[in-house]
Amino acid sequence: MKRMLFFEHLEGHGPSEDVTRINLGKNILQANDEVAHEIFHLYTDRGVFLTNVMGSPGSGKTTLIKALAKHLKIAVLEGDIASSVDSIEFAKIGVPVVQVNTDVYGSACHLEAPWIADKLRLLVEYKPEFVFIENVGNLVCPSDFNLGEHERLLVYSIPEGFDKPIKYPPMFTKATTVVLTKVDLAPVMELDIEKFKQSVRQINPNVQILTFSAKDEDSISPIVTYLEGKRQALLNSLSS
Amino acid sequence: MHEYYVAKHTIYQIKKELGEIDPNLVKSVGLKIGKMSGIIPDALNMYLNLIAPEEGLTNATFDIVLAPVLFQCNDCKNVFEPSRELFWCPKCKSSNVTFISGNELEIQYIDVENSTNNNKEVERTT
Numbered sequence: 001m002k003r004m005l006f007f008e009h010l011e012g013h014g015p016s017e018d019v020t021r022i023n024l025g026k027n028i029l030q031a032n033d034e035v036a037h038e039i040f041h042l043y044t045d046r047g048v049f050l051t052n053v054m055g056s057p058g059s060g061k062t063t064l065i066k067a068l069a070k071h072l073k074i075a076v077l078e079g080d081i082a083s084s085v086d087s088i089e090f091a092k093i094g095v096p097v098v099q100v101n102t103d104v105y106g107s108a109c110h111l112e113a114p115w116i117a118d119k120l121r122l123l124v125e126y127k128p129e130f131v132f133i134e135n136v137g138n139l140v141c142p143s144d145f146n147l148g149e150h151e152r153l154l155v156y157s158i159p160e161g162f163d164k165p166i167k168y169p170p171m172f173t174k175a176t177t178v179v180l181t182k183v184d185l186a187p188v189m190e191l192d193i194e195k196f197k198q199s200v201r202q203i204n205p206n207v208q209i210l211t212f213s214a215k216d217e218d219s220i221s222p223i224v225t226y227l228e229g230k231r232q233a234l235l236n237s238l239s240s
Numbered sequence: 241m242h243e244y245y246v247a248k249h250t251i252y253q254i255k256k257e258l259g260e261i262d263p264n265l266v267k268s269v270g271l272k273i274g275k276m277s278g279i280i281p282d283a284l285n286m287y288l289n290l291i292a293p294e295e296g297l298t299n300a301t302f303d304i305v306l307a308p309v310l311f312q313c314n315d316c317k318n319v320f321e322p323s324r325e326l327f328w329c330p331k332c333k334s335s336n337v338t339f340i341s342g343n344e345l346e347i348q349y350i351d352v353e354n355s356t357n358n359n360k361e362v363e364r365t366t
Contacts, residue, residue: 019267019351024257028250028271028345109241140278141242144345166327169309170278173339202327202335205314 032145035113039120039148047238049130049231050120052147054171055155057137060181062086063214064155064223065132069095071224075128077119079111079136086134096126102136110141113148120148129231139164143171151230157182158189162196169203177208179223184213243279246345247287251295253347261352263296270349274307276342281306299353309342 027033043050053061065076066089075096078087082103090097098119102108105115111133123131133149135142154175156164159182165172172178178200186193197209210226213219254269273279281304288302308321313329314336320329328335 018354020354022257022350022352024347024349026253026257026347028246028253028347030253031249031256106244108245110245112245138241144242144246144278144343169327170276170343173276174343198335202337203339205336205338 029145032113035117036146036148039113039117040150042121042124043131043148043150044234044238046124047231047235048124048128049151049227049234050133050147050149051130051151051153051227052133052135052142052149053153053155054135054139054142054175055137056139056157056160059137059155059157059160060212060214061134061137061155062089064179064181064212065134066090066093067212067214067217067220068130068132068224068227069093071220072227073129075123075126075131077116077123077131077133079116079134081107081109081136096123096128098123109136109138110145111135111147112145116147130227139168139171143174150234151176151227153177153179155179155181158185158191161189162191162199165196165200165203172200172207173204175204175207177210177226180209180211182213183211183219184215243283244287246279247284247291250284250288250347251291251297254297254350255295257347257350258352263300264298265353265355266297266300267351267353268301268303269347269351271302271304272307272344272346272348273304274309274342274344276309276339277345279345305348307342307344310340311337312340313337 053065055061068074076090078097078099080086080101082101084099087097087099100111100116100119133147152175154171156178158180180193180196183193193211200207200209208226210223211219212223250271255263273281285302285304292300310319311322311327312319313332313334315334316329316332318329318331319340327337329337
């Protein structure tokens, strides 16, 4: 009862006399976060770097992960509303992959930790160095759900325009890295890459911004180096 | 778009907190939703009112309070609520700012009607 009285003044108005107020201040998504927390520790202990890849449909999430697969030892968890189109692509190039379709969860527009936890526990057994969760293509909803990842990588393509960071701020404030894809289209779209970087940094000054073009094979190298560095930092933190 | 799922989580969490208490005794639930969370309050309220009776919370109403988006200027340390499109500090015009809060998805309180046989459990939960 002590705790109740302590928080009373924060509510602005107290409960009426015939009710008892249970003060919580608890996260609504606690059930999700508990599972995410467990996954985070599993992956951290095994030294596997877990990345949550988010972005609009068609922004180039699959293409980016396929390009990374040539340089890194990876496994992939594919999240889509329906179909196995993307997971077949990964299976063809020999990447361990698990498909999660959200149509069994009411065609959800995002992934939640309890839906994918079992699959992530399975993927880690393939002994990859990196696991990529390809979230459902969406620039709003996935940002609210923690999946236990080390890195929140937002894939954003040139044709989406430079103004989206201020139009869809939740995703951009929560991302730790933004990969700007289809940069070869910048001249056609008349989009200034520097202007885009500025508009991202305006709402998230600490974010890492990298660029990628599927037409230029060398453009993947900085992203590979960046992710390898991140994993090395994780391994160093384990041994220290 | 994901208000339905957040509503489901809300009801699950409330019932978990209630434990042995009859869900019918819940009068109101206070929620704090950050403006940066990507949740439309009206849509969340609609789903809550649809799901709650099915889950036994037949008398519950939901009070949603919106939490402001707050940024802090790294240069002059000013804490401010950005206007719709300008994310820079209104005081010193610096764009070197850090996001502080506005992502909240919280259950603030649950008001449970007093009845002679549930007082004990409420004491235990609080």
